[in-house]
Amino acid sequence: MTEIGVLPNIRAAQALSDYLKGQGIACQLEPAAEGIIISIVKDQDVKTAEEILDHFLSHPNDPRYLQASWDHGDSRNRIDYGSSAQGIVREFLRDSGPLTLIIFGLCIVIFILMNMGYANQVFGQLSYFGAIGSFGNEASEWWRFFTPSLLHFSLMHISFNLLWWWYFGGKIEKRVGLVTLLTLLIVAGTLPNLLQAHFSGPNFGGLSGVVYALIGYVWVMQQRCPQKGLAMPPALMVMSVLWMILGFAGLLPTATANSAHLGGLLIGLAQGVIDSKRYQ
Known part of the structure; x- marks a missing residue:
């Protein structure tokens, strides 16, 4: 089963499904939270199905799709939206890839340890160079470039970051690929830390630089490569940038890693431009 994209509503999805059925392609x-996911059953049909989806997105009112609904539509088709806790867990796992789940779980484990009396030990091992006051002994501990991204200091902090990591990271991993998400994670989890340390010192942590990279990446991809099914409300991009501006202006009630946010956003935008050229 291979996912090829997302359509905004069941009517559009059913029209495409009927047309694919007429072409002998099972789907x-x-x-999903943002619409209806289209998955192709047989791998050998994926390339043809993607071409059909591209045409459908560009010409949704083409008479061939209406005719397909008359010829192959089935009023017995149903979509199971699940129920209660099982439905929530099913959706959480369905919209997550291995890397999404690993980082999600790792951040939670680290947060639990920090709140069970091991905060000094965990921070001492994972914080940025110089955060514990002895840079000389840390010089060879290369992981410190990245591991501050896994540290969170409050329930609100980790909840906010992991929500967006799952929401956007899972979609990128499932629809573009694990390598793309891993690249964004490593680059946006490392370079923005250098900026943050340079401008504000080594005492920081959190996945928010990576989250800003994911937001930037999805925003570019939905504009330039909509067939990948990555989408976000325009207002979210506006609010993210506004939040960053307020942070730089010192108008937020809590400390924020503003340089890391800016660095992450620029990395995500750049990666989105690079990848969209490959898929156009």
């Missing part, structure tokens, strides 16, 4: 429709 499956699944609900």
